[in-house]
Amino acid sequence: MLRATILSSAPLPLPSASGIELVGETVFVISDDAPFLYRFQASDLAPGEPIRLFETAHFSSGRIPKALKPDLEAMTFLPPLPRDPGALLLAGSGATSVREGGFWVDFQFQNASSLTVFPVSLSVLYQSLRQYLPAGQSLNIEAMAATAKHLWLFQRPVGTTAGRLGFRFKMEDAYYAIRPPYREPPTIRPHQYTVPEVDGYPGGLSGATFFEDRLFVTASVEKTRDPVLDGEVLGSFVGVLDPEKPAEGHFAQLTWPDNRPFREKVEGVAVRRRTAAGYELLLVTDDDKGGSTVLVVEVVVG
Numbered sequence: 001m002l003r004a005t006i007l008s009s010a011p012l013p014l015p016s017a018s019g020i021e022l023v024g025e026t027v028f029v030i031s032d033d034a035p036f037l038y039r040f041q042a043s044d045l046a047p048g049e050p051i052r053l054f055e056t057a058h059f060s061s062g063r064i065p066k067a068l069k070p071d072l073e074a075m076t077f078l079p080p081l082p083r084d085p086g087a088l089l090l091a092g093s094g095a096t097s098v099r100e101g102g103f104w105v106d107f108q109f110q111n112a113s114s115l116t117v118f119p120v121s122l123s124v125l126y127q128s129l130r131q132y133l134p135a136g137q138s139l140n141i142e143a144m145a146a147t148a149k150h151l152w153l154f155q156r157p158v159g160t161t162a163g164r165l166g167f168r169f170k171m172e173d174a175y176y177a178i179r180p181p182y183r184e185p186p187t188i189r190p191h192q193y194t195v196p197e198v199d200g201y202p203g204g205l206s207g208a209t210f211f212e213d214r215l216f217v218t219a220s221v222e223k224t225r226d227p228v229l230d231g232e233v234l235g236s237f238v239g240v241l242d243p244e245k246p247a248e249g250h251f252a253q254l255t256w257p258d259n260r261p262f263r264e265k266v267e268g269v270a271v272r273r274r275t276a277a278g279y280e281l282l283l284v285t286d287d288d289k290g291g292s293t294v295l296v297v298e299v300v301v302g
Helices: 123-130 171-178
Strands: 002-011 017-023 026-031 036-041 072-078 087-092 101-106 116-121 141-146 150-155 165-170 204-211 214-223 232-242 245-255 265-274 279-286 292-301
Touching: 002 232, 017 087, 017 204, 017 279, 017 292, 026 072, 026 292, 072 150, 072 171, 087 141, 123 171, 141 214, 150 171, 150 204, 165 171, 204 279, 214 245, 214 265, 214 279, 232 265, 232 279, 232 292, 245 292
Parallel strands: 002 245, 017 072, 017 265, 072 141, 141 204, 204 265
Antiparallel strands: 002 292, 017 026, 026 036, 072 087, 087 101, 101 116, 141 150, 150 165, 204 214, 214 232, 232 245, 265 279, 279 292
């Protein structure tokens, strides 16, 4: 049994938060319609200097238009390999050709102030995933997580339970697929996952991270059957999955301390620390109007 209770909520100085990752003492946050990687102190969430990912003439309104944005929806820290010091991987959703790109952010683990950004193509990787999707369903990668051995990507369908898939790659194969010369990864077997429904509307994963061999995930349920148009948020969930059996996960609806359900869209998750009762999580939300918040959440694993 799981409980997920919001301890605090605060606005974030960025539009449309879509992912969060904790590396050392730095929290990184991405936006799906901004050209920056944002960073904050892990202890108190004090903002640092944003890192520009790319140049654009379309951010004057504070949000890149939907048709033009790279739609960065997923982020994870890739552990060091021989000849690689470790990196953040930022990934577009893959829903269109414009959204098949990403960014590789190199840095020494103990020196997150010194970062180098490289654009990467995810076309080869994403093409290997499309063959597993149900007929007519577009790719929509919104969550990603990594261990020393594997990289996981998660498909988020909207309005259907079909295509709720997690894709696992060996880390070395993933490196070759997302950096030149973009070698196609070996054939993989996708894993089905489950998410609770609300009023008959199914959810899909929107965030994922590993901590102490547990796979923590987030999901939101929208009142829509349209994969493009946003709908009313009926509820959001925090889950803990077994990476070997993701269809057997445990979920808890995200609530306020008075047990009122949280009805905003959660987009990403990071684990800040273990507590006496369980775990303290950082979640980011997107209100689909450009606003973003960060939630501090206590998760108790029964």
